[in-house]
Every structure is written in C-alpha cells, then in structure tokens.
Amino acid sequence: MAYGPDELHWTGSAANPVLTPADGPEIEDHLLMVFPHRGYYIMLYEFGWYSGNDTGPYGNYCADVRLAVSRDGERYTRILPHQKVIPRGRQGEWDDGFLVIADKPAIKDHQVHLYYAGQDAEYPSVAPDMTYPVPRGWDRGRPSAMRMSRMGLATLQLDRFTCLKTLDGELAGSAVTQPFEVVNAPKARLIVNVGDTVPGRSWVDVEVVSPGTGEALPRYGRRDCKHVDRDGLRLPVRWGDRATLEGLSAQSVAFKFWIYGDAKLYSFGFES
Numbered sequence: 001m002a003y004g005p006d007e008l009h010w011t012g013s014a015a016n017p018v019l020t021p022a023d024g025p026e027i028e029d030h031l032l033m034v035f036p037h038r039g040y041y042i043m044l045y046e047f048g049w050y051s052g053n054d055t056g057p058y059g060n061y062c063a064d065v066r067l068a069v070s071r072d073g074e075r076y077t078r079i080l081p082h083q084k085v086i087p088r089g090r091q092g093e094w095d096d097g098f099l100v101i102a103d104k105p106a107i108k109d110h111q112v113h114l115y116y117a118g119q120d121a122e123y124p125s126v127a128p129d130m131t132y133p134v135p136r137g138w139d140r141g142r143p144s145a146m147r148m149s150r151m152g153l154a155t156l157q158l159d160r161f162t163c164l165k166t167l168d169g170e171l172a173g174s175a176v177t178q179p180f181e182v183v184n185a186p187k188a189r190l191i192v193n194v195g196d197t198v199p200g201r202s203w204v205d206v207e208v209v210s211p212g213t214g215e216a217l218p219r220y221g222r223r224d225c226k227h228v229d230r231d232g233l234r235l236p237v238r239w240g241d242r243a244t245l246e247g248l249s250a251q252s253v254a255f256k257f258w259i260y261g262d263a264k265l266y267s268f269g270f271e272s
Helices: none
Strands: 028-037 038-051 061-070 098-101 106-108 111-119 150-157 173-176 189-195 204-209 233-238 252-259 263-272
Touching: 028 098, 038 098, 098 106, 150 252, 189 204
Parallel strands: 061 098
Antiparallel strands: 028 038, 038 061, 098 111, 106 111, 111 150, 173 252, 189 233, 189 263, 204 252
16 A cells, blocks of 8 residues: 555555455455545455365355454454455355455445445356366356356445444443543533344443543443433433433543343444
C-alpha cells in the first residue's frame, strides 16, 4: 500500500504489506474493500485457499469474504478470521467457487449493501497456456467452456459487521469498555445496537462503573438498568426513570455490558 496527496506523489506505507497470508490462516489474499466508518477503517478481504482436489496442481481456488479493522488505515487486525462475512454459495449454486468483493459499500436506509463477484466451483483455475493437466471437463480449445462471473449482493443491518455474545448462548457474560471522559453528561444518552433478544431469556443490561475500581456508580448499576430485550439499531438505555447520564459526578467512566442468553451486542454510542 502507498498513499499521497495526488496521483503523482506517493509514500509507501511503513506497515506494508497491510495484509499477508504469512500472519493469517488463509493461503492467499487478493482483492479487498476498505472504507472509513465511525472511527475505524473496515476491511472486507478475499480470504483464499485451495480445495486440495485434483483440479490443477493445487486444486480449485476457493475464496470468501472476511473482516479486518484498523484505527489508522495501515495496521489491520483480523476479526475472528475463521468467521465468514460473505460465505460461498452451497454446492451447485452459482457462487460456490470463489468470491471477489467490490471496492465500496453502499449504505442506505440503515442497511449495508455489499456487492461481490461470484464464480462457481468449475471456474478454471489455470490459464490456457499452462503445461500441467487441464481441469476435468475443460477443453482448452473451447471458449464456451470458460465460466462467467456473476454479480451478487449481500446485505446486513447498519453496524452489524460483528458482535459480542456469550460463549454458549445460555450463561451470562460481560465486557467492560475503555474509560470515557464525561462531557455534556446532562444531555448524553447511551444507545445500543442489539439483536436476537427474547424477553425473559436473552437481553442486555448496562452498568456505569468507575474505571479505577470497576464498581458500579450509584443509581447506574445492573439492577437499576431496564432490560434491553427487544431488537433495534439505536435503542436507548435507561436506569430507572433516567434516560441520560445526568446524574454522573465522576470525570471518567466505563460501561460494563452484561449479555444474557443468546442476545448479541453489535455496537453502542452516545447521542444528545
């Protein structure tokens, strides 16, 4: 990767390459999408491997789309690299071979649209001038044997690229944020993006804690919090009759999220 102020002046990234199979479980990396979003650079990358069958010297090339993120746009961290963002199609479907992600998402009406090219498993993995055996069913002299790429669309709701959830979907789990400086607390309210909630079984609670001790602040404990037990992208968190952080006297706080059952916490934020 390189960057610059115009098309003529470039500086190589000190973090080159920004993604390499040498530090990941994939065999090859090729095309990817990167876009800035809410303080991060989100990367959806082509995660490639070979099937190991006898089609070509390595088998068929396979790829799906997976997730990495960065704070500075240069140093990326894979997020659950064994988890697919866009999986290949089922065997026999038009995109059961390998996928190539487009270079930008389209975000509209609280939904992220991810366009990709898909190829089926019979897509040739070798060029016509290669000397090793041709894949079964592929005649070098017949252009009609070449497989076409098709365009696909995957969608997900806004800010739901990944989530926090419990290990087994049954026992409660928790996670604590980094400290936040308290500014405009009388106007600020905490909102959460949650899914797969079920009243009385799967929900999210939040408590405001001291970064130093981890203890809940008065009136902002877990028992004060009203269960967030319905799905939504921007649901307000309430503690008793308090919908804002007006009662906080601390200069900095952290938030401890309690996740029950199979509920999923995708994101959180603040609004006035």
